[in-house]
Amino acid sequence: MQSYVTIIPMNKKLIVGNWKMNPVTLDEAKKIARKIKRASDSLVSVETVICPPFPFIVSCTSKNESKFFHMGAQSVSVEVDRGPFTGEVSATMLKEIGVKYVIIGHSEQRARGESDSIVSKKVKAVLDAGLSPIICVGEASRDEAGAYLDTLKNQIKQSLADIPAKFSSDIVLAYEPIWAIGAQEAMKNEDIYESSLFVKKVFSDLFGPDAGVKVKVLYGGSVNYRNAPDIIAIGKVDGLLVGRESVNAPGFVELLKAVDLLK
Ligand code: 13P
Numbered sequence: 001m002q003s004y005v006t007i008i009p010m011n012k013k014l015i016v017g018n019w020k021m022n023p024v025t026l027d028e029a030k031k032i033a034r035k036i037k038r039a040s041d042s043l044v045s046v047e048t049v050i051c052p053p054f055p056f057i058v059s060c061t062s063k064n065e066s067k068f069f070h071m072g073a074q075s076v077s078v079e080v081d082r083g084p085f086t087g088e089v090s091a092t093m094l095k096e097i098g099v100k101y102v103i104i105g106h107s108e109q110r111a112r113g114e115s116d117s118i119v120s121k122k123v124k125a126v127l128d129a130g131l132s133p134i135i136c137v138g139e140a141s142r143d144e145a146g147a148y149l150d151t152l153k154n155q156i157k158q159s160l161a162d163i164p165a166k167f168s169s170d171i172v173l174a175y176e177p178i179w180a181i182g183a184q185e186a187m188k189n190e191d192i193y194e195s196s197l198f199v200k201k202v203f204s205d206l207f208g209p210d211a212g213v214k215v216k217v218l219y220g221g222s223v224n225y226r227n228a229p230d231i232i233a234i235g236k237v238d239g240l241l242v243g244r245e246s247v248n249a250p251g252f253v254e255l256l257k258a259v260d261l262l263k
Contacts, residue, residue, distance in 0.1 A: 013232060013259050014172065014216050014239030016049040016072060016134060017246025018103060026059055033060035035249040036256070040069040043260040047239075049101050050246070054089060058097050072101035072134070075109060078121040080128055091129035102126045103241075105136045105159055107178045116158035123159065127167045134218070134241065135159050137199070138176040149198060156202045168207040172216045174241040175199050180221025181243065192219050192235030225254035229262055 017036070023029055029052055040048035051072035052060045061071050077088035094102060104126065105119040114122075119135065126133040137155040139148035156173070163171075175195050180187045187195075196217045204212020219231055220241030228240060240259070245251045 012047045014047050016241045019052045019247050022247045029056040032249045037062045039253040046260045070100040073099050074103050076102045080125045091126045095129045101132045103134045119159040120161045132170045134172045136174045140178045153202050165207050168211040174218040176220035183222045186222040189234035196237045225251050228255045229258045
């Protein structure tokens with residue numbers, strides 16, 4: 001199947017809003033989406049993605065096509081197309097409604113049983129459908145000896161097991177240390193830098209140095225409009241995966257504008 005994944009210019013920052021199970025009403029969802037879309041239209045160096053809950057995706061999709069504002073989904077079935085899989089949503093269906101990105105392996109899904117092997121199957125399904133997976137990895141805790149690096153390496157390798165190299169440029173990695181999700185503060189910028197380099201290194205071990213340089217690595221965990229610019233500038237990540245602040249429309253719009261000002 002032909003891939004229609006957008007080639008993102010290298011300098012564009014990828015800012016992804018993971019709405020999680022928010023908001024409760026469709027009306028509220030549409031309002032948030034409209035405000036974010038409007039703001040994103042005036043940005044020059046940011047690609048914006050919003051990932052509303054499944055039932056709201058279509059209504060949050062703007063009728064006005066935009067090259068740098070896209071819809072994402074928060075999960076997907078391991079089954080590619082259709083069939084007797086009650087409760088599942090396939091990558092083909094997501095593509096059909098205009099979704100471009102799919103979050104896979106989020107720690108909140110992993111905590112409910114999404115193993116690396118399931119993640120790898122979902123990644124394959126998403127890539128086969130011509131969409132881009134945003135694969136989440138991150139350690140539960142840090143230790144002086146650096147065992148968390150092995151955790152990260154194993155997660156990345158296993159989540160990408162059996163993924164052909166031809167897909168490497170369609171993959172996005174999101175580094176989300178679990179302890180920084182829903183916390184008071186984000187991880188220290190210097191530590192984000194170290195981890196994002198490590199993630200790129202593991203990716204390049206799998207797919208080659210060129211792929212390692214090109215892959216987009218996002219940071220996620222307690223990002224807001226105040227800390228976002230430094231996380232990108234000092235943490236040297238290619239974008240952000242934002243939870244709470246992404247359903248707070250004024251805060252998310254501020255965040256997008258602040259990141260857009262970075263050179
Ligand atoms: P918070 O930004 O609310 O910490 O959530 C991060 C996250 O899990 C994004 O996927």
